[in-house]
Amino acid sequence: MRHYELMVLVDPEVDERTVEPTLGKYMELVKKDGGSVDEIDIWGRRQLSYEIQKKKEAIYAVVNFHSTPDTAKELDRLLRLNETILRTKIIRPEEFKVA
Numbered sequence: 186m187r188h189y190e191l192m193v194l195v196d197p198e199v200d201e202r203t204v205e206p207t208l209g210k211y212m213e214l215v216k217k218d219g220g221s222v223d224e225i226d227i228w229g230r231r232q233l234s235y236e237i238q239k240k241k242e243a244i245y246a247v248v249n250f251h252s253t254p255d256t257a258k259e260l261d262r263l264l265r266l267n268e269t270i271l272r273t274k275i276i277r278p279e280e281f282k283v284a
Contacts, residue, residue: 186219186220186221186251186252186253187251187252187253187254187257187277188249188250188251188277188278188279189249189250189251189252189257189275189276189277189278190247190248190249190275190276190277190278191247191248191249191250191260191261191264191273191274191275192245192246192247192272192273192274192275192276193208193245193246193247193248193264193270193272193273194233194237194243194244194245194270194271194272194273195243195244195245195246195269195270195271196238196240196243196244196268196269196270196271197230197240197242197243197244198269199244199269201227201229201230201244204227204244204246205225205227205246207269208225208246208248209222209225211260211263211264212225212248212250214256214259214260214263215250215251215252215256215260218252218253218256219252219253220250220251220252220253220256221250221251221252222248222249222250223249223250223251224247224248224249225246225247225248226246226247226248226249227244227245227246228244228245228246228247229244229245230242230243230244230245231243231244231245237271237272238271240271243271243272257275260275261273261275
């Protein structure tokens with residue numbers, strides 16, 4: 186299992202209270218495949234640097250989880266199919282540590 190960090194930008198028209206339960210449903214895929222979800226952190230509504238789909242702000246959420254590379258790829262694919270999700274980015278944080 187590898188450690189991943191997922192950042193999601195959600196449409197600002199969505200109610201902030203529904204973001205965590207919605208992401209939790211997607212994280213069931215990770216748990217089903219033997220991975221674990223460490224933390225779901227909702228940062229809230231923030232201003233975007235540039236417009237995405239004519240939106241000037243988005244609801245930011247960060248999820249730390251452990252899974253296989255195939256599960257992370259499938260999770261990213263499923264999130265991109267959701268119309269309320271503006272952007273996703275999955276990284277492996279240990280790859281970016283500076284010595």
